[in-house]
Structure formats: C-alpha cells, structure tokens
Amino acid sequence: MNERTRKKPRPPLDAASLEELALFYVGRYATTRAKLRSYLGRKIRERGWQGEREPEIGALAEKCAELGYIDxxxxxxxxxxxxxxxxxxxxxxxxxxxxxxxxxxxxxxxxxxxxxNGWDAALAFARKRRIGPFAAEPPDPDRKRKVMAAMLRAGHSYEIARKFIDSEPGNVPERED
CATH class of the missing domain: 1.10.10 (Arc Repressor Mutant, subunit A)
Incomplete structure (x- = not known):
C-alpha cells in the first residue's frame, strides 16, 4: 500500500461531533428514531468514543424528534x-x-x-406482475401456485390473492368493501 492510498484514521467521536453526525444524517435522509440510534451506534463502533461519559444516543434521537427533524x-x-x-x-x-x-x-x-388500500395494492401488484386479469393467457396449475405464493409474500390476504388469480384475463374482479 503506498502513501496515496492509505487513509488517515478518523478521530474518535465526542459529544459535539456526534451531534454533527446526527444533524447531517437527519438532514439528508428521511429516518426514524430507531434508525438514527442504529446509525450513531455504528459510527461510534467504527470511530471510537472519547467523551467523558457514555454517549447519549437515545437522548440525541429524542432531541431530534422534539425539534421536528424526525417524525x-x-x-x-x-x-x-x-x-x-x-x-x-x-x-x-x-x-x-x-x-x-x-x-x-x-x-x-x-x-x-x-x-x-389493500385492494388497490393487490391490483397494482397484479398489473405489474401480469397476474390474473392482466395475464396474456390463463395460468396452468403450477403457475397459479407460484403466483399465489408471490402474492402472499407481497403481504396480501389469501382471499384477495385468490380473487385475482382465479379471474380470467381481461376481467378485473369487483372490489368488495
């Protein structure tokens, strides 16, 4: 490794630099308190800590939420x-x-x-995957089983998935509320 490719080690974090990191993160990403705590914890593990007392990650995340940076x-x-x-x-x-x-x-x-919005989500999924009413031709039993598994993995209920899979191409099932 030569001189140019060797990176200078980053200094350990303190309370002020931890707060700077938190503000940078919430300013750049839509996040949650839990994700901010996870990010700050990872940064402390990577760079170390040089503060007098333990880092107050939870309090910093709550402060960002109180200020409206996180909702x-x-x-x-x-x-x-x-x-x-x-x-x-x-x-x-x-x-x-x-x-x-x-x-x-x-x-x-x-x-x-x-x-x-479950019905609309299932409709979007069926359209995107060309399932049921959006298929070119009726599926064979093996394809039906695979499509059912895909809809269930996508988080749809069995009843909604069955309605879409059993519908003929070109015939969108009626929404039941």
Whole structure:
C-alpha cells in the first residue's frame, strides 16, 4: 500500500461531533428514531468514543424528534403509501415498519392506511406482475401456485390473492368493501 492510498484514521467521536453526525444524517435522509440510534451506534463502533461519559444516543434521537427533524408517524405513513403503490399488502408494510423501528402508536395510522388500500395494492401488484386479469393467457396449475405464493409474500390476504388469480384475463374482479 503506498502513501496515496492509505487513509488517515478518523478521530474518535465526542459529544459535539456526534451531534454533527446526527444533524447531517437527519438532514439528508428521511429516518426514524430507531434508525438514527442504529446509525450513531455504528459510527461510534467504527470511530471510537472519547467523551467523558457514555454517549447519549437515545437522548440525541429524542432531541431530534422534539425539534421536528424526525417524525416517526409521518415516516410510517409515507412508507405505507409508497409500498402500497408498489403493490405490497398490509402484512409486508407492517414488516417494513417493524424493520424501521416504528412502534405501535406511531405506526397505527399507517397500518390502517395499508389495510384500507389493500385492494388497490393487490391490483397494482397484479398489473405489474401480469397476474390474473392482466395475464396474456390463463395460468396452468403450477403457475397459479407460484403466483399465489408471490402474492402472499407481497403481504396480501389469501382471499384477495385468490380473487385475482382465479379471474380470467381481461376481467378485473369487483372490489368488495
């Protein structure tokens, strides 16, 4: 390794540089408190810590939320709408919210939104994958089984998936509320 390719080691973090990192992260990315805590923890593991006392990652994440830089409920709603438009059902959206660290209270509205838009999400999924009414020809039993598995993995209920898979090409099933 020569002189040009060797990187100078970054100095360990202190309270001020940790706050700078947090502000940079929330300014650049739509995030949650849990994701910010995870990011800051990773940065401390990578660079080390030189502060007098333990880093207050949780308090820093809460401070960013209080200042309005982070809004877990808004993040959850935006994620639910985005995933629903892409064709994912309520179960898959719930999994994504759990992975993002959204708690039950902040994610309640997003979960309700996902349930309400389940039919539209299934329609988008079927259109994108050319399933059921959007297929060129009726599927054989093996293809039906694979399509059913794909719709269930995408988070749709068995009933909705069955309606789309059993519909003939060109015949979109009626929405039942």
């Amino acid at each position: 877990d409920a808004a993040f959850a709603s935006a994620r639910a709408v985005s995933l629903g438009r892409r064709g994912y059902g309520a179960r898959r959206i719930d999994q994504a919210l759990f992975a993002a660290g959204i708690d039950e209270a902040d994610g309640a509205e997003a979960r309700a939104l996902a349930e309400d």
